[in-house]
Amino acid sequence: MEANALTANAAAAQLDVERVRGEFPALHQQVHGKPLVYLDSAASAQKPSAVIEAVDHYYRHDHANVHRGVHALSERATNAYEGGREAARRFLNAESVSEIVFVRGATEGINLVAQSYGRPRLGVGDEVLITEMEHHSNIVPWQLLCEQTGATLKWVPIDDRGELLPDEYQRLLSDKTRIVAMTHVSNALGTIVPVHDMVVQAHAAGAVVVIDGAQAVPHVDVDVRAIDADFYTFSGHKVYGPTGIGILYGKHALLEAMPPYQGGGEMIKYVSLERTVYNDLPYKFEAGTPNIAGAVGLGAALQYVKGYGLDAIAGHEHRVLEYARQRAESTPGMKLIGTAAHKASILSFEIDGIHPHDIGTVLDHEGVAVRTGHHCAMPVMQHFGVPATARASLAMYNTQAEIDALFAGIDKVKEWFN
Ligand code: PMP
Numbered sequence: 001m002e003a004n005a006l007t008a009n010a011a012a013a014q015l016d017v018e019r020v021r022g023e024f025p026a027l028h029q030q031v032h033g034k035p036l037v038y039l040d041s042a043a044s045a046q047k048p049s050a051v052i053e054a055v056d057h058y059y060r061h062d063h064a065n066v067h068r069g070v071h072a073l074s075e076r077a078t079n080a081y082e083g084g085r086e087a088a089r090r091f092l093n094a095e096s097v098s099e100i101v102f103v104r105g106a107t108e109g110i111n112l113v114a115q116s117y118g119r120p121r122l123g124v125g126d127e128v129l130i131t132e133m134e135h136h137s138n139i140v141p142w143q144l145l146c147e148q149t150g151a152t153l154k155w156v157p158i159d160d161r162g163e164l165l166p167d168e169y170q171r172l173l174s175d176k177t178r179i180v181a182m183t184h185v186s187n188a189l190g191t192i193v194p195v196h197d198m199v200v201q202a203h204a205a206g207a208v209v210v211i212d213g214a215q216a217v218p219h220v221d222v223d224v225r226a227i228d229a230d231f232y233t234f235s236g237h238k239v240y241g242p243t244g245i246g247i248l249y250g251k252h253a254l255l256e257a258m259p260p261y262q263g264g265g266e267m268i269k270y271v272s273l274e275r276t277v278y279n280d281l282p283y284k285f286e287a288g289t290p291n292i293a294g295a296v297g298l299g300a301a302l303q304y305v306k307g308y309g310l311d312a313i314a315g316h317e318h319r320v321l322e323y324a325r326q327r328a329e330s331t332p333g334m335k336l337i338g339t340a341a342h343k344a345s346i347l348s349f350e351i352d353g354i355h356p357h358d359i360g361t362v363l364d365h366e367g368v369a370v371r372t373g374h375h376c377a378m379p380v381m382q383h384f385g386v387p388a389t390a391r392a393s394l395a396m397y398n399t400q401a402e403i404d405a406l407f408a409g410i411d412k413v414k415e416w417f418n
Contacts, residue, residue: 118145179207266289308396370393
């Protein structure tokens with residue numbers, strides 16, 4: 001399903017947000033004597049008890065190394081690890097677990113594709129097409145690849161709302177384009193990119209498409225087969241799972257044709273001093289002892305999210321975001337950066353004459369956690385001519401009352417500096 005607009009299901013679905021909040025222990029604390037209002041989930045989301053307990057249980061009862069042992073604990077650890085993979089397969093609606101590679105996060109997923117798919121294939125005259133609103137982790141790996149291969153990096157510009165220019169995309173795509181790499185949801189602007197339409201166009205030009213889903217999977221129902229993504233990657237920690245674990249989905253035939261990214265244990269079937277026979281997918285890409293507990297926690301997180309359903313989560317977040325947008329528009333001196341028609345979760349803003357870091361510091365004293373800076377998207381900052389923004393980002397556990405707390409904090413910021 002194209003998750004571009006809020007679906008009718010999402011608009012209608014209800015989320016029991018008080019119940020959700022009760023399941024996230026870290027939300028129930030005071031910061032500087034004020035109740036914590038956590039509006040920094042785009043950087044990293046808090047964890048529900050289901051995830052914390054899955055990791056705890058794994059370490060208390062089941063831990064051993066995976067895939068190699070004949071003993072009971074190794075078998076349980078392997079089952080738990082592979083259970084995380086199956087949860088990710090279901091979450092993305094991939095056809096097979098052989099297409100689900102565990103990585104450290106979206107950053108590693110993109111680097112893996114750049115080096116293993118791109119490096120042997122690209123050369124002078126080839127082009128990689130990204131967009132102006134990518135996170136650094138979907139820019140720098142392609143710059144490195146272009147330096148290594150002589151290929152050329154191009155990018156699709158955005159307009160002043162933070163939407164990609166479709167005519168420019170069409171114009172930039174050509175038979176020289178070998179790889180299109182784009183975000184599904186922008187971390188700096190919140191723009192939801194119409195990835196399915198863009199994949200269709202990329203395929204018509206003969207390019208493969210890598211989608212950075214780091215900011216999409218907590219908010220949008222992702223179906224890699226409906227999108228027809230060639231590669232799709234995300235990080236566990238932004239979708240309520242542990243840090244240090246993520247997923248790279250790749251179509252079987254593409255992964256099969258790619259050389260390993262790293263060498264070591266686990267990724268082999270046979271080694272002699274002369275040669276190595278690589279393991280089957282997905283293990284060919286998982287050299288060394290993996291992040292087993294991370295995979296267990298990620299599996300629990302993805303099941304947790306699916307349990308509530310992306311429709312209910314997206315509908316709730318959309319209502320809270322819309323409330324925040326309306327409040328921002330009626331706040332003198334406040335300017336939103338990123339006003340795309342289809343947005344998820346992100347409220348990036350400036351306040352006239354006040355540096356974003358000062359906004360963030362005063363808000364922190366009010367117990368409100370927002371992020372300030374360039375959000376690892378310096379080209380977006382350059383487009384809007386700002387060094388940094390303040391960014392409030394929403395998750396399934398945020399409420400309208402917390403948006404009121406944010407705006408009460410913004411009143412304090414203005415009192416302080418004006
Ligand atoms: N892409 C986007 C859009 C992101 O927001 C982030 C994290 N801020 C990343 C990629 C990188 O994720 P990680 O650092 O978890 O690898």
